[in-house]
Amino acid sequence: MTVKSDIEIAREAKKRPIQEIGAGLGIPSEHLLPYGHDKAKIGQDFINSVQDRPNGKLILVTAINPTPAGEGKTTTTVGLVDGLNKIGKKAAVCIREASLGPCFGMKGGAAGGGYAQVVPMEEMNLHFTGDFHAITAAHNLLSAMIDNHIHWGNELEIDERRVTWRRVMDMNDRALRDIVTSLGGVANGFPRQTGFDITVASEVMAILCLSRDLNDLQKRLGDIIVAYRRDRSPIYCRDIQADGAMTVLLKDAMQPNLVQTLENNPAFVHGGPFANIAHGCNSVIATTTALKLADYVVTEAGFGADLGAEKFMNIKCRKAGIAPDAVVIVATVRAMKMNGGVAKADLGSENVEAVQKGCPNLGRHIANVKSFGVPVVVAINHFITDTDAEVQAVKDYVAKQGSQAIVSRHWELGGEGAVDLAKRVVELAESGWSHFAPLYPDDMPLFQKIETIAKRIYHADEVLADKKIRTQLRDWEEAGYGNLPICMAKTQYSFSTDPNLRGAPTGHSVPIREVRLSAGAGFVVVICGEIMTMPGLPRHPAAEQIHLNDLGQIEGLF
Known part of the structure; x- marks a missing residue:
């Protein structure tokens, strides 16, 4: 057949x-x-x-x-x-x-x-x-305006070592994970290490998907933390005055x-x-x-x-x-x-x-x-x-x-x-059986929320996080972000952080590599194991088989 x-x-x-x-x-x-x-x-x-x-x-x-x-x-x-x-x-x-x-x-x-x-x-x-193109453009407009602000005198006193806002593109490209920008002399700005994520990992994507209307969208965009000063105080998107233009790009x-x-x-x-x-x-x-x-x-x-x-x-x-x-x-x-x-x-x-x-x-x-x-x-x-x-x-x-x-x-x-x-x-x-309740309350401490997910959903024994990560979570709680939910970033192939561990494993640990505050979206991202926010292409990507046939029709998509 x-x-x-x-x-x-x-x-x-x-x-x-x-x-x-x-x-x-x-x-x-x-x-x-x-x-x-x-x-x-x-x-x-x-x-x-x-x-x-x-x-x-x-x-x-x-x-x-x-x-x-x-x-x-x-x-x-x-x-x-x-x-x-x-x-x-x-x-x-x-x-x-x-x-x-x-x-x-x-x-x-x-x-x-x-x-x-x-x-x-x-x-x-x-x-x-064109939605993803608009999200990519809005995200990268903010990136450009941050670097531009630094170039023209840095009135907000951004610590260039603590710019947290990376760039995005909607493509798997491992070569862009870690890069240095602004090489080439004074006219091109101040060199710093940064990188790209894939567009679907952008906080702008998360914000668009959680916003109720354009007013909510602009407020959330304004709440994005893009960098920190030397005294560790945050710089917001609204401080860069990018939230209005980003909303315009995202209107449709x-x-x-x-x-x-x-x-x-x-x-x-x-x-x-x-x-x-x-x-x-x-x-x-x-x-x-x-x-x-x-x-x-x-x-x-x-x-x-x-x-x-x-x-x-x-x-x-x-x-x-x-x-x-x-x-x-x-x-x-x-x-x-x-x-x-x-x-x-x-x-x-x-x-x-x-x-x-x-x-x-x-x-x-x-x-x-x-x-x-x-x-x-x-x-x-x-x-x-x-x-x-x-x-x-x-x-x-x-x-x-x-x-x-x-x-x-x-x-x-x-x-x-x-x-x-x-x-x-x-x-x-229609049975009325559903009595939905989230896994944890808003007021639970951030690290305890992470442990709740790891132990009750992944059936892990423990969460491994060094002092720097725990301190960062406490600092966010003191800054008023303790009521946010947790967005766990881990491999999809296993309950554990090891993609090769199939079935229903127990007795494993969940190592946290990094935590990121998505203040606009309204959650804390917890990056576990070897998960990448910019994927790479496989040895033989699907793109090798995608082409137009003699009738001008697309072949190879699946």
Whole structure:
């Protein structure tokens, strides 16, 4: 059997004009700002006009720790929305935009796959509506204005050794991690060591995704700490007077993007912070707007539940005043086998024992998510190589954890293949079981919050942090930042900080390399182990296979 590629399936989609998709949500065409025929931004005036409406049900899709076998979290998110619409529910999807870094690197795009995709796939995975370019420009405008201020006399008395604001670009480029700028003499400024992060790790990205409107956006941008004086007092973005111009650059980017699934159901695609080095959720404004317009809103949080779901609960829900009514944890038989020690090349052979051996990774995610007081269902994202015995092994294991595992064939069959999953999600969401509560209170000391996440979510024995890091955390508490949540930056491949330690490890330590205060976004970033805020490309990046065919169509995106 010949299986069409994602891009071939997307190219054959029978898309409806974006005004029709908006009309289905009750958005008048004059409040849609079209980008071509199949993409549009939703105007702020309309968003303001629906705030008195009740919220629909919020469903979070998360997953086990990712493996090279692939879990299909976005595919499941999209398939579930199509499935919910199949059973008569008015449902919308809320996902993040794709970063060019993974698109041209190893991970691929962020539009789903098979017959559960958001379209237009090519535009979504490339420039889309220009939001990431605007974020990159706003971030780097601030960088330029900091260096310019120093060059023209440094009235604010910035200590050049303590400029904390780096530059960004939306590409994986390890050569830019640590650099020296301003070489070449007096006219070029004062040389100093700095570096680049990827755009999706930018605090500006996090701020855009957590802001409620343009006023909130500008205030948060102004609160960014960009440097310190010799007396260690902070310099803010508003001191550089960059917050106004940055807001102007982000004016259009702040508005949520509306597109559609292959089955013409509404999709809000907005924002894109990574989940291993940022908070990994789509924008608050997109999610809260969708909740006013649809009965069911299905959103996802990046990577495994130990990262994305934890940050969704402890950062996004806390900041936005929302709570999930049910959580779907995506797992695959293939990933269970990999967690059970099977090599990727051998995944096609039945191995029930390996499935059973790998299931504790899934079990820990189930227990962790339930600890937030929300009901859980497991979606087994079906692959054609899965055998009945292997699937049953997962179902039996999940039943012992007090949850239910349901096979979903959305990749192969679209929404029809996710009907059983959709019915269970509705059952859980309408049961009133959810009694959501974050993992820790606002007033808990910062280091204790870090320990709470490490011990309760990662099941670590201890957190390793030297005196300098502990002192820095105490200084931030004394400066009034002690009530902020924690954004853990660690590998997505393991509960530990060792990417090779699969399964459900215990007895490990969490070493903290660095802490960063994101005062504008409103969280403290804790960088653990060897995690990089500027990824590199693999030996053979996906970019090597991306090209235009003879018809001028894009090939190689996935």
